[in-house]
Amino acid sequence: MGKVTIRDVSRVTGLSTYTVSRALSGAPGVSADSREQVLAAAREIGYIPNRAAQGLRRGSRDSIAVIVASTANSYYLDLMTGIQQALRHFDWTVIIADVAVDGVYNPRLEDRIVQRLIESRTAGVITTLTLSPENTALLANWDVPIVFVDSAPPESANFPSVTTDNYNASLMVGDHLAEHGYRDWLFLVYPRRWTTRIDRERGIRDAASSHNAHVEVLESENDEDSAFRTLEAYLAGSERIPRVLIAGNNPLLLGALRLIRDRGIRIPADMAVIGYDEFAWASLLDPPLTVLDEDSEAIGRLAGQTLAQIINEQVEAAKRGESQSPVYRPEYRRQVAGRLIVRRSCGCHVDNERPR
Amino acid sequence: MGKVTIRDVSRVTGLSTYTVSRALSGAPGVSADSREQVLAAAREIGYIPNRAAQGLRRGSRDSIAVIVASTANSYYLDLMTGIQQALRHFDWTVIIADVAVDGVYNPRLEDRIVQRLIESRTAGVITTLTLSPENTALLANWDVPIVFVDSAPPESANFPSVTTDNYNASLMVGDHLAEHGYRDWLFLVYPRRWTTRIDRERGIRDAASSHNAHVEVLESENDEDSAFRTLEAYLAGSERIPRVLIAGNNPLLLGALRLIRDRGIRIPADMAVIGYDEFAWASLLDPPLTVLDEDSEAIGRLAGQTLAQIINEQVEAAKRGESQSPVYRPEYRRQVAGRLIVRRSCGCHVDNERPR
């Protein structure tokens, strides 16, 4: 077995490779008789087409890449299921490309991976981070459509993007905190490379100033340990602890909670805590965590849908002999609303029913 | 740009495609002069090789697949980082293939995916579940090496496998519970398709019988909601609650904890709880969870290493014109020890230091 080619099928049936090919692909021009013969023979000798040869001959691109940094954030799992859902009925292979080594973003790896994606003539890319200008240009040159999720596309072209409405989400967070009367906030946040940072921060700042609250922004690397250490250093240099801690995402929240537990700080009595991104265990923590839910599954679904649409339009255009470049419509830029899941870590006394 | 082939480089430099090819790949037989010329021209016109054509011509296989069901379990993330670590310095693309749709395992999807893997001439497979006999046979026929992780390989060939030593792990769990004097255990567990179930159950049963404890095995589908409902139904049909709940893995634990909270059952006073698989939030739950840690990162690393070794030996053999079939040595079957992380949900009063 193995290494069975279309020519073997041709030999066995006595039909030409042309007929075999058409029969296997279900194309017209083959008599029902021959077709049956071919299918039987193919099954018999265990023929399985060689995708590289197919792709080469018919210039087709058959996989889609999701570029991701630091998969440790469980938010990516939901995003993935959304993407898979949207793409399920198409025949693409979706591959996930991690540009982080041991959890930290690596620009050289980004270069290598983009190179690799082009080498394998990837049909389209969904990226969760703002790629380098060189790499976006490279992908554009090779007519590879890009959809940005929860990350800002470069200004240049009007790339499609689907993100949480982070600005309004942050306003919701800020408003809720203000309702509790808290006026002293600490926003623990990841670097600007993850561009959601920008709108989130802006929202928090605007909410603070409109409620006469003070907000301190504390930047940490995008992982648990950095968050722990950054917050530790901050608290060591400050005489009092802030009334509220807003954690920019899950890994940071995790690091912060570790420190809070070590320090014996009580939530929400000493310090209220609120996080971005819902996660499975949030309601089981002590106290249950108030959290801004991103609906990353919906984001993934939307991203998958728009990418599929763009690619399909692209191949249609190519069939008509028109330009290969993807066309990006303005309506491909979408924002999905977040929602605040109120539990107890903010100071509320909700007894949340189990949803669903 | 785009669509630049090796022939364009050839045309620009005035050298033959032979020379260009050798120059680009760094092979000997090209003068330093020509080589430089080629590299310059290639960079100039933005040439990027077509992987499909390369793969076709030199029968090479350049990607490795990790087959997975229900990625919702965060254990897969650690596994992945382990695999990536082991494979980082090789030039394979590792793709992850999910055979679950909306979180539930789908046999037809398994078939489609295996088919697809063969079509793209995947170099090797790491699978986290026992594939169907047909699919294992298919992969074997096409000389695709398979490494099983945390899942039982079929008896037939001596497939490589790396798993937790689940039997001894379960003994540890059982012994610890017995030390607390608990004699009435409930083991909430997923179906046998995930074959770790078998050793885990055997260990728990043996531990129980050697300590004169009673153990009830309660099977649930492998997701949170099923666990919730299964446990709910069980408790409804029973007059008293068991002294101990052992959760077979994380999703089941999550479902169980939800129900426990809804019922107002106190841990560990009313019922002790112990889970399989460490996870980030385990120490922050109320109470902190005692858990059997699998070290899935090490498992991934080992799996990646052995797969790499097998493939490399395979291509060596092929170069010498020998058989293409992968050779599986007995020492490729490995078990890695689990360890018990004792916190409070079992009834201990440990004050765990933050590790690392």
Added chain:
DNA sequence: ACTGGCTTCATAAACGTTTATGATGGAGGT
């Protein structure tokens, strides 16, 4: 001056498909 060997390169065939082009034969019309 001739041979042999080495280096550097070009030519063309191959990898496994798809498909443009055209051949064949039979049915149907006049």
Added chain:
DNA sequence: ACCTCCATCATAAACGTTTATGAAGCCAGT
């Protein structure tokens, strides 16, 4: 009897690489 048309198929070229084969040029050794 001839022509046309259509369905069915075969032949061969293409996709973008790598590589087997061998040619050309040069140098050294005789």
